[in-house]
Amino acid sequence: MKTNAVLLETTLQIHRVADSQVIRAAIDKELTDKEVYTTSFVLREFLRTVIADVAYVHSALRQVSGQDEDGRIGLERLVRILAQGHVSFSARAARREQYVIAAILESFGAARLCTAEVLLFLEMMAHQWIDDFFRVPSRQGRIEGRYFLRGLDESPDELGRLVQGTPIPSEIPFPARVPEFLQARKDTVGRLEQALITAPADVKDRRLIAVLQSFKNVHGEYDFQSKFDRSRTSNWRLGNLLIALEAPRESSIYTTDPHFNVLCAALDKPRYIGPLAA
Numbered sequence: 001m002k003t004n005a006v007l008l009e010t011t012l013q014i015h016r017v018a019d020s021q022v023i024r025a026a027i028d029k030e031l032t033d034k035e036v037y038t039t040s041f042v043l044r045e046f047l048r049t050v051i052a053d054v055a056y057v058h059s060a061l062r063q064v065s066g067q068d069e070d071g072r073i074g075l076e077r078l079v080r081i082l083a084q085g086h087v088s089f090s091a092r093a094a095r096r097e098q099y100v101i102a103a104i105l106e107s108f109g110a111a112r113l114c115t116a117e118v119l120l121f122l123e124m125m126a127h128q129w130i131d132d133f134f135r136v137p138s139r140q141g142r143i144e145g146r147y148f149l150r151g152l153d154e155s156p157d158e159l160g161r162l163v164q165g166t167p168i169p170s171e172i173p174f175p176a177r178v179p180e181f182l183q184a185r186k187d188t189v190g191r192l193e194q195a196l197i198t199a200p201a202d203v204k205d206r207r208l209i210a211v212l213q214s215f216k217n218v219h220g221e222y223d224f225q226s227k228f229d230r231s232r233t234s235n236w237r238l239g240n241l242l243i244a245l246e247a248p249r250e251s252s253i254y255t256t257d258p259h260f261n262v263l264c265a266a267l268d269k270p271r272y273i274g275p276l277a278a
Helices: 010-018 021-031 040-064 071-084 091-108 115-134 158-163 178-183 186-197 206-213 233-246 260-267
Strands: 005-008 035-039 252-254
Touching: 005 010, 010 021, 010 040, 010 091, 010 115, 035 040, 035 233, 040 091, 040 115, 040 158, 040 233, 091 115, 178 186, 178 233, 186 206, 186 233, 186 260, 206 233, 233 260
Parallel strands: 005 035, 005 252
Antiparallel strands: none
């Protein structure tokens, strides 16, 4: 189903901002005549994935290469480290970090570069990618105002403080309003959980099911507020659910994550079928 409004989910934003020029252009072509939404939770996921990957490459490059050394040598060492899995991140993160290295090489071409230049470039790139997250080719120009949904934020400037004043933003907290948000929608969440449990194996989000069940009390009822621990990393598994719930009724969700097939069907919200849709 095609609509004139789309909500960009995290996977799509990563492709749109950090993928090859061909992919970026294909997505932007799809958006030129659309009203484009996203959410502050998508931004949080963007910051703690691809921007965190920029931070990792920045940190790792400093460790494997001297400031005045040829930056390409350091990048070659880093590529080998990623390929061999000698990092504390997941295989998915290692793949995203290849986007970061590709962006460096795409920018500098065949020119010789020292490590200090690459490090500065990474700091600039992180902030450019954050700006690109909001910049869209449609008539609205930027995802802001009513198009940037902040139902989980405690204050309007909460995320702004995270991305200002640091070379590369880090330490992205899980939003504190999630328990209140989910408790108010507990009946809908229960219906979604049943849809997830009965979903085909290839689109069954078992991690989301497990974390939802961890919020139930001894009576099998959701108690998001008393069972919520903001420091628990498993909270992030709620991401797809939170994005789907916050998406406006009039918008299609544009994502490459097949788990949204179940969520969108259960909520009667359409998925946007574009060139990268799974």
